[in-house]
Every structure is written in C-alpha cells, then in structure tokens.
Amino acid sequence: MSRLEGPNQIAELQREILEKRGKFGHEIAVCGGPGCRAIGCEEVFRALRDEFQRAGCGEDVHLKWTGCRGLCAGGTIVVIDPGGIFYQGVTPEDAREIVEETVLRGAVIERLLYVDPTSGEIARAQDEIPFYRGQTRLLLEQIAQLDPSNIEDYVAAGGYAALAKTLDRLQPAEVIEEIRISGLRGRGGGGFPTARKWTACREAASSDGTKYLICNADEGDPGAYMDRSILEGNPHSVIEGMLIGAYAVGANQGYVYVRHEYPLAVQSILTARDQAQARGLLGENILGTGFDFHIKVSRGGGAFVCGESTALIASLEGKIGEPRPKHVHTAVRGLFNKPTVLNNVETWANVPLIISRGGAWFAGIGTESSTGTKVFSLVGNIRNTGLVELPMGTPLRMIIESIGGGVPGGKKLKAVQSGGPSGGCLPADRIDLPVDFDRLAEAGSMMGSGGLIVMDDETCMVDFAKYFVEFLAEESCGKCVVCREGLDRMRDILTAITEGNGTPESIELLEELCEVMKDASLCALGATAPNPVLSTLRYFRDEYDAHVNGGRCPAGVCRALITFHIDAAACTGCGACARECPEGAISGEIGLAHSIDAEMCIQCGICRTTCRFDAVMTD
C-alpha cells in the first residue's frame, strides 16, 4: 500500500480503485450491523462464501461486509448487485439458493423479499421499501454501502476528498466558517453549535501550543446504537472529520474514547486508523502538507457517566471517571488542562459531508435552528425497529407510522420516549411534534443522542419511569449528594407507588425532589435524571393518581395492583393456561370456561402470555 504524497493524489487513487472495481460481475453485501450480528449474519457470510467456492464463481463475485443497513427487524440482510436485490431474514440455509438462483441464473427469490405488512406490496430493492423511502440517508447510506475494513471502499465513494480540499485550498478560519454556515449542532445530546466550540478552542491560549481533539464514542443509552453503527460501519468518516477539525482548531493529537463493550467498534476504528496511517492520511506530514495529526484509541470501562464530557476527560487522564464543575469550558481548559474540542461520533461524521458539499447545502436540510439530518434508533413496540436517518424537524408521526410501520399486534400507541434515560416521554396526542433540538426541549423531552423508544398501551408509565430511574441510580457516579441519594430515594418512592404503598404525599415529595435534582446537581446526568419522572408526571398524572388513590395500575403491569380473571365468553376451555400456571391457580373442565383462584394467583402473568384467545384479563 503506497503512501499518498499530495492532496491531489486522493482523486487519482479513487479513479484507480473504480477502474479495478468495474471488473466484478456481482457484488454481494452482507449486513454486519449490531442487529444482524446478534441474529447470526456471520454464519450467513460463511455459508455464502462456501457456496461461491463450490459453484466456482471466484473472480467474478465480490462478497463483502457492510455496516448496519438500518432495518434491523429484517436481519440478516443481504443485498445483491447488479439490481440491488434486497433480501431480508436470510439464514445460512438460504445461501445455496441465493447463489444458484439469484447470482448464477439472475432469478429473484420471492420469499426473501420484503413484504409491506400494511399494503402487502413486495419490494425488490431497498428504495421500494417504505422504511427507506421516507428517509434522508446521508450517513447511513454510506454505512450500508461500505466495507468498514477496507479504506479503498471509502476512497472509492469519495472519501478523504474533503480532507484533500481542506488541506489544499482552505484556511483553518474558512473551515470553521463553513461549519458555522452549516449550522451543525452537537449530535451527542446537548446540541451545542459546533462552530462556536471550535472557535473557542482555536482562540484559546495554550502555553506550549498543545490542543486536543476527542471523539466521544461512549454511547450508553439503553436501546441506542447510532454511534456504534457509524464507528463500526464507517470509521473513516469519523477519522476524516477529526482530521478536518484538527486542522481547523490547530490540534495535533486526537483521542477516540470508545466503550469497551463495543469490541467491533474498537477493532473497526483501530483498523481504519492503521490503514489511514499507512496511506499517509494520518500521522506525520499528512498528504505531504506538513500537517501532523495522531489518533489514540482509548477504551472506556463501562461507566455510563463517562459519556459526560468532564467525566470522559477525567477518565482519559487516568483518573476516576467523575464529572467536575464546568465553569470553564473544555474548549478553553479540557484534557490535561489544554484547550480541547470534544464532539460526538455522529458530529464528526457529518464534518466531511459539510466540507465536500458546502455549509449552505447542509443548512438547507432540516429546520432553521436545527440543520442537517439526525440518526435515530427506533426501538420498542414498533414494527420496523432499526436505525433511521431523517431531516431535523420531521414530525414524530411520520417516523412512527410511515417509517416505523406503526405499533404491531393491533395495539395502540401510548407514548414515545426520546433522548435516552435522561430524556422524556411524549404522549400519543403530541406525535405531530416536529423532532428537533428546541421543539423537544419545549415539550419537556430532549433530543439526546437520538434514541426513540415507542410504547404501546400495555406500558405502565410509572413502571417505565421506575425502569429509567433504576438504570440511572446504578449509573450515577455517586460523587454529588443530590444525584446519588436523590436517585436512590426516587427509586424508593417509585417502587412504593408501583407496589401500592404510595400516598398523594409521595407524589408531592417526588415532584419536589425532581425539581431540586434539576436545580442542584453537579453535572448534566443528575440534572436531567428526573426527566423521565417529570415528563410522565406531566402527561400521565392520572396514571400516578390511579396507583396512589385507586390502588390500581391502568395498564395492568404493576403486579401488586392487579388481579387476573378469565373472560368466560372468550375462553375456549383449551386448558393451556392451567397447564402453564406455576401455582395451579387455574381450574376448569376442558371445553368449558376456566377460572383463576385469586387467593392462589401470584400475578406472574404467564396465563396472559399463554392464552391465544385474549381471554385473560386484568383489573
């Protein structure tokens, strides 16, 4: 692999690679995203490779990995070019058929195609699937096309052209100006204008001239995996973004702080870094321009709080990962007390796009105050779980109904939680809200890093708030009293409410505690921790009241507050529930309606999940 000696050699390399690529007859891309890996795409890949060898396809066929394709509900996904034939739910057993039918004979295997559950339409290629049609996939489409372990894929797709342009033709101030025009705001949660951060760091004095860059890849929100997918699927975009940022602010050393629980992301960024170094795109004298930039990859030990900028910096410095008061911005005094720019993975990945296509182009996407696109991880009670990318300001309804395919199982949408554990819930009647930084904050939630958890009408909002409070109580670093003890007591109060021991006073105390935590916590983790409670109190107050005053759980979730009974009209007397009941509390003759002995019932709910006729009811 030869070293590139000048900015103009990037374009030459791209031409060379494309010429070489033109010779392949078929390209078979297997999705290697987190969802597909969990379902076993590695076996699919091996099976396909074996089948190609057996069929003797050799040179004509290019089998490759790609990053996450987004439609995780349809894993494992295999896409075959030419034609872009999109197969979903592929298992190793399908490999032979794919090779013999599709690759060798050009026939499409219908049963592996996507069928739209509402219209019944069959989609042959990705663009025909409603899930993809509604999206604006700037970052995700790159991930879906590229082999993350191969720098040539990235260069062939126009990668590192933005770096070449920056080093060849732009002054640092011009780079920052372009970012300012683009209106890019931090994707990690806070939504701080990126250009302002960079300017502050550029202007900050450093005694020996040292400045640092950090990529925050410590994504820890339950159900969120946007950054993971980007780092696993397109690590070069992050490196290129950091290179451009380093040039703009005058830094020579960067760190990628990535979770240890993301081994593939760690491997992916390390491989990419080494490849970039070998090509002269990273290290000393980059592209022969005299600009130096090094990247170290640092692994986090699994503390959620280390996603907070000052805790992350403490952890990088080798100290305990605890936040400190942020009276001086990290852009002025950050890592090792030097000016430091810390941005999230997705923010860095957006930078090359902005430099290539211009800030004005980026600003034209989204809304006036929130520009560009945002990647969301759409999870929970929704048909198409997965990663989606949309222009800022897209109404929540469109995300849930047209792209997500709605709530499955004939149930109704109850609420959507955005922004991870520190975010808030929006009730179903607010789903026409446009999703951007400011609208969400006004509604009592937040953008966060882009997690969207959809809940159906069988979710108890008190129980839901308790889940997040429990998560945060575990993950609080324990440094400041309000967060450590406050979350612990909040958990006590919520547990009491869900167990039927709550009083109207406990709700009042809960509200006061929430307000004080918001006010008096040391860092953003504590200050935003009450959001799940406050937002559910705001929109679902009646549910709290029902627990406390009526002693019942309207959603039928809190076990201490519900009783099970069988609807005699719906029961067919199949006896399935009686066989499964661990307490032997269900009796009845086969063919006749059964009944539950309330004294013996332990409210485990097994009968309800067992019953195929929805005859088990709760009060």
Added chain:
Amino acid sequence: MIELTIDGAKVRAEEGMTVLEAARTQGIVIPTLCHFDGLSPYGVCRVCVVEVVKGKRSSLEASCTLPASEGLVIRTGSPRVQRARKVVMELLLSTSPKSKLLQDMAANMGVTKVRFQQKDRDCILCGLCVRYCEQQMQSGGLGFVGRGVSRRVGTAFDEMPEECRNCGGCEWVCPVCEQACRADDLIDGLCGGCLNAVPVESCPICTECSQSVGAEGHRTFR
C-alpha cells in the same frame, strides 16, 4: 479586583476567589459541609448552592467551586436556594441521622421533618477525609471505591495502607464520626435538639464550625 453583587451588596473580590470566599470576606454566611479551608474545593454536598442570576434566568451553582467573576449577581438565600438546601439536608439526614453537625445544620435551615426513607449508611461521602489525607498529610491512603449508592471510602485492597501514619486526621475532619448525635429516638428523622440546648458562645460545635452553622446559631431551639 473584580466586583460582583451578593444579596444586593456590591462585593469586591480578588481574581481567583470563589463566590463562597468573596461572600465570607463580607460576613455573608453560606452554609457548607464538604468545604474545608486548606483543602481543595470539591462541590459535592450541594449545601452551599447559591442562585446565579443572569437577566431573567437563573441557575443554582455550588458557591465553593464557582469562580467569582466581574458582574456576577448572586442570591444566597432566595426561596429556590432554601428549598434546594432543605431537600439536600433531608437527603443527608436520611443517609446519616446520627451526625450532630447535620442535625444542627438541618435545624438551622428550618427542616422540620425528614420525608425520605431512613438508610443509616453513616458516611455521606463528603470526601473530606480523602482530601485531608492526600492534601494535608501528603499520604493518599484513602480513596473512593465503587459508584452510585455502592460508592464508599476505602483503602487499596481494603488493607491498612502503607502510607497511613495513624495521624487520625480522617476521623477528626469527618462530620459524621467526629461527634455523633446521642439522641436515641429520632422524631421524623430529627434529633429534636434537646442535647443542643447550650448557649451559642460555649457550644463547641458552633464555635468551631460557625462558618457551617451560621450566625443564626441555635435560634430554632429556644
């Protein structure tokens, strides 16, 4: 010199001072717990929070870590500050009901009931002992272990640290074990103040920690 406004009064402070220090030069009392002269500010007990007014908006900040800066407008006893301090005291007392210092401070702030479940963990993790050991004794034998509610003060491998010279400073500086409240029955989580009914001038706790308890002394116990 810089000038800031604390409780309506113009206060001149030196560059590098915290808001707490600036307030004290003027005799303005802000209660503190994890702060100790001679140890680095830590900002974790949140008892010293003050309201920072920025136009129509305001926020609460710990005064012990907040740098005094030109034009800053501070309120040390606004209703918002008082509410936060009271809840903080309730949280602290539910963790460590036997601390005389905490009981005194709570009484002075007008806390009449601890509404949270009692936990009896004693240590409030103010970090005074850890900082004292490291910064005054140059020893560093103590540190924090774990996170969240399982966080505790400990030594390496839970063994007597080599660095320890048995100076006893950790015990002396501790607001919980230095002088325990001897009340047997807590009413609503509070000691009732019976044992504190001594004149302010001769109360060793108050004279030693007047900076913490404040000039109001034992008013609430009369």
